[in-house]
Amino acid sequence: METVFAITLIALGIAATLAIIRATIGPTSFDRVLAVNTIGSIAVLLIAVYGFFDGRPEFLDIALLYALINFIGTIAILKFFRFGTLGDHGLHEEGDEQ
Amino acid sequence: MRQIAISTALLYVLWLLLSGHYTGLLLTLGFLSALGASLIAARMGVLDEEGLPMAILLRLPKVTLWLIWEILKSNWGVVKVILNPQSAKPQMVSVKASQKTVAGLVTHANFITLTPGTVSVDVDEKKNTILVHGLTDEFAQGCLEPDMDKKVSGLEGK
Amino acid sequence: MSVSVLIDIIGMVSLCVGSLAVIFGALGLLRLGDVYQRMHGTGIVDTGGAGLILFGLLMVSPDWTVTVRLILIGFILVMTGPTATHAIARAVRVSGEEPDNVKTGRKKAAKGGRK
Numbered sequence: 001m002e003t004v005f006a007i008t009l010i011a012l013g014i015a016a017t018l019a020i021i022r023a024t025i026g027p028t029s030f031d032r033v034l035a036v037n038t039i040g041s042i043a044v045l046l047i048a049v050y051g052f053f054d055g056r057p058e059f060l061d062i063a064l065l066y067a068l069i070n071f072i073g074t075i076a077i078l079k080f081f082r083f084g085t086l087g088d089h090g091l092h093e094e095g096d097e098q
Numbered sequence: 099m100r101q102i103a104i105s106t107a108l109l110y111v112l113w114l115l116l117s118g119h120y121t122g123l124l125l126t127l128g129f130l131s132a133l134g135a136s137l138i139a140a141r142m143g144v145l146d147e148e149g150l151p152m153a154i155l156l157r158l159p160k161v162t163l164w165l166i167w168e169i170l171k172s173n174w175g176v177v178k179v180i181l182n183p184q185s186a187k188p189q190m191v192s193v194k195a196s197q198k199t200v201a202g203l204v205t206h207a208n209f210i211t212l213t214p215g216t217v218s219v220d221v222d223e224k225k226n227t228i229l230v231h232g233l234t235d236e237f238a239q240g241c242l243e244p245d246m247d248k249k250v251s252g253l254e255g256k
Numbered sequence: 257m258s259v260s261v262l263i264d265i266i267g268m269v270s271l272c273v274g275s276l277a278v279i280f281g282a283l284g285l286l287r288l289g290d291v292y293q294r295m296h297g298t299g300i301v302d303t304g305g306a307g308l309i310l311f312g313l314l315m316v317s318p319d320w321t322v323t324v325r326l327i328l329i330g331f332i333l334v335m336t337g338p339t340a341t342h343a344i345a346r347a348v349r350v351s352g353e354e355p356d357n358v359k360t361g362r363k364k365a366a367k368g369g370r371k
Binding site: 112115116118166169170173176177179180181183186188190207208209211212213214215216217218219220231233 | 283287292293296297300303325328334335337339341342
């Protein structure tokens with residue numbers, strides 16, 4: 001069983017590396033956001049599998065939090081791209097463009 | 099009021115499942131925090147039919163197996179395209195949605211994005227259409243079939 | 257005894273297939289043509305990869321608190337993954353970037369697929 005966990009960890013590491021390459025070369029900034037979002041998903045799985053590998057399933061709590069923060073972070077970055085601020089001011093100025 | 103009760107119950111069940119400590123004091127504190135979170139949510143005005151769509155949530159298990167099967171099928175399809183990137187023929191199609199509530203429309207758009215190979219790019223609430231980017235002809239045309247639309251409308255009830 | 261061995265084997269197979277799916281998803285992120293197509297690669301990581309790996313862990317989970325957390329992680333990933341992808345897709349479209357290989361323009365693309 002340990003071996004399978006180790007293989008999964010290595011595979012997740014390779015996948016994260018591929019995503020990091022995309023985040024580095026990504027032509028547009030949206031490519032980078034997409035790659036970072038993917039890295040976040042991979043990191044959630046990595047933390048969960050590492051918890052099992054190490055015999056400490058409490059790591060799952062951290063994975064849970066990481067999943068939530070990953071989502072909020074992506075939305076925050078996109079909001080910053082669009083409005084240039086994380087506050088409420090931008091929304092009223094240019095909120096209804098389609 | 100009913101929404102606050104449902105939300106408190108859901109949050110308390112979640113707390114009970116995650117906590118693992120069951121003493122009188124902690125159970126009370128857990129209930130109080132669930133109630134407090136629900137009250138704050140109600141004050142923010144997010145606890146309406148859109149924020150807590152019970153009709154859809156309760157019927158969700160009915161489509162889960164079908165959705166998992168669809169996801170596995172389209173996963174395989176996308177893997178084939180990734181192995182041969184030249185075979186990708188991206189398309190934009192506009193899918194008609196028959197859902198009546200906003201929550202139903204969001205569920206439909208989420209299901210479309212959830213199946214790999216199709217991503218919902220834009221949702222038009224007024225015209226009830228979802229603009230979908232499909233990786234190949236096959237995915238885009240599969241999205242136009244009314245199968246998923248019917249299932250999601252079934253989730254809404256009447 | 258044999259049932260638990262069978263469950264372990266299902267878990268291992270699921271973990272291995274899930275690892276493959278994650279690698280293919282990341283590969284898609286790297287290989288596909290433009291930003292719209294790369295989103296489909298992310299889709300594989302978020303659905304197939306995460307689902308299979310979490311299912312595999314579920315099969316070997318030692319007790320019920322772990323099971324609850326795994327199901328919750330799966331639920332959160334399934335809820336937030338598509339929403340984040342849709343947010344990115346919409347942001348790309350609002351920014352004016354057009355998908356490759358789609359010959360029709362913005363207006364026509366919206367009409368093109370209707371039956």
